[in-house]
Amino acid sequence: MVTYDADVLIVGGGLAGLCATISSSSNLSKTMIVTKTLVGAATTTSLAAGVLSAVTPYSDPEDSVERHYQDTMAGGGNINDRVLVKTMVNDIPKYFMRLLELGVEFDGGDVPTTKFIPGHSKPRSYFTKGKGVHLQALLRKICEALSTKFLERTTITSLVREGERVVGAVGYKSDTKEVVTIRSKVTILATGGPGELYPRTLMPIGSSGYGTSLGMKTGAEVVDMEFVQFYPTMVYEDGLPRIFVDYSPLLRYGADVKNAEGESVFKKYKVEEPFKLKRDAFSVMLAKEMIGEGGERPLYLDCTAIKEADIKSNSSLASAVMELESKQVPVRKKKFGISPYAHFFMGGLKTDANGATNVPALYAAGEAVGGIHGANRIGGNAFAACIVFGFRSGMAASLYSSTVDPAGEEIFVETSSLLTEAINFNGTRDAREVKSEIQRIMWEKVGILREKRGMEEGLMALNSLRGAQLASEDPVDKLLVPLMLDTADVITLSAMLREESRGAHYRLDFPEQKEEWQKKISLKLCEGKCEVKYLPP
C-alpha cells in the first residue's frame, strides 16, 4: 500500500477538476489531482464541442446576466437551484475573461463571436478553438506549472471518514497494480457524469462518474437524480461512426427527421420551427417514434434539401456539415440513421455555491453536482458550471484545508484492507456482462420514456444483480459495478417518485407537468436507508 498526503485532493481530471486544481494550487495549497485515466484524457470534456455560454463584454449589448438566468431557469423547468444558477451566471463573465488571460482562444480571435443555441434567447455561446480537448491540454499545462501532484491511472473506490469528516480516499492504481491511500484535509469530487450507465452514449468509454455513490456513502445528499439528458441526434447506422450531430443549424436550413415510413416527424407533431427545439422535447418526440411492435423503429436525418448556397454563406451550417463529412457521414448525399443518446446528468451531489456538500470536508464540482440545470440543461451551461464551480470549490477547499489537521494513518487501514480483498477475490460472473445488463435495464426501463411498472421491474432487476460474485481481468471493472448499481438505483428511485413529466424526465403514465411538483427530490443514506426530502428550487 502506498500513502500520499495532500491538503486538497481532487478526484477527476476533466474541466471541473482542472479548474479546481488551478484555484487550489494558486492559493498555495498542496494539491493532488487523481484520475482514472490521464489528467485531461478520456473525459467527457475531451469529447465536448467546447461551447461555453456566458454574457461577456463581447456579447450583444441587449443581452444581460438576468436574461441568462431566466433562460437557464426556463430551460430547467424552473426547478433549478436558484442560488447556484445566480452564482453561475454572475461569475461566468469574470471567469471568461480569466480564461482569455490564461490563453484560451475562442472562435473570432481577438473579438470572440457568439452563436445561437436552442434554449438561449440571445446568441451567447462561445466556441473554444480546438474544442474541449485543447482546452484541457492547456489547463493541464497550467496545473503542471503550479507544481500540482498528479496521480494518474488511479480509480478512487471509497472515501474515508473520521467521525463526520471526510479525511481522504482509497483507490487502485492500474499501472502499478497497487492499492493507494490519499490522506487529505479536503476532498473535491469532480468525477463527471456516469455516461456508461446507458448503452447509447457519446460520453467516453468507461465514463464512470460515480461521485454520487462515493459521496452518498459518506452521508452526502444528492438531488435531481431523475433528470438524465438524452441528446436527440447521434449518428446511428451500421458502418457509420457514432458521432454527435449539431441539429440546430441543419434543421434551420431545411433538414428533416423522417420516421420508418418516410414521414416527416416535425409535420406529424406539428412543429413549425424545429431548429428551436430543446433537447428534452426533441428526444421525447423521437423516442415515441422509435416505439415499434416488433422492436425499435429506425429514424433518419435527411439533409439533402439543404442548399449549397446556404452552406457557403452560413458558418454554423458549414461547420455542422463539414464535421459530419470529415467522419465520412454522407450528409449531402443521402439520409442517415440517428438515435437519441445519454448526453448529460442533471442530477448529482447537492452543494452550496462554493461546492461544499453537507458532509464536512467534502466538496464537489462539475457534472458530479446536481441542481444547477434543473430538469434540462441548455447548451454551453455545463462548461459554464464546470468553470465557475471548479474555480470556486478549489478556492473554498483550499481555504478550508487550513482550518483542519490531517487524520492519522490508522484510519485508512480497514478500507484499504477491504479493497485489497475485493481485488483478490475472483468470482464466476463476468463484470463486463453485468455492466451490459445494467445498461440494458437502464435504457429499456429508465430511459427517455418511463412508466411505473417498467421502473419497478428495472429496480428489481438491478437488485437481483447485487451480490453477484464478480470476476474481471482488470480489477477496476469489478470494483466499479457496485458503484454503478448504486447510481442506477438512485436514478430509478427518483424517477419513480416524480409523478409528472418535466424537462428530460418523461412519464408515459404522467405526461403532464404539475404545479405541485415544482420541487426537487433529494436523497440521502441514513443508517442504510434512503431518506427522501422535497426541497424548494
Ligand SMILES: Cc1cc2nc3c(=O)[nH]c(=O)nc-3n(C[C@H](O)[C@H](O)[C@H](O)COP(=O)(O)OP(=O)(O)OC[C@H]3O[C@@H](n4cnc5c(N)ncnc54)[C@H](O)[C@@H]3O)c2cc1C
Ligand atoms: C459529445 C458531448 C459534447 C458536449 N459538448 C459540450 C459543450 O460543447 N459545452 C458544454 O457546456 N457541455 C458539453 N457537454 C457536456 C460537458 O462536456 C460535460 O458536462 C463536462 O465536460 C463535464 O466535465 P467534468 O469535469 O465534470 O467531468 P469529465 O470531463 O467527465 O471528467 C471526469 C473525470 O473524473 C475521473 N473519474 C471519474 N470517476 C473517478 C474515480 N472513481 N476515480 C478517479 N477518477 C475518476 C475521470 O477519469 C475524468 O478524469 C458535452 C457532452 C457530450 C457527451
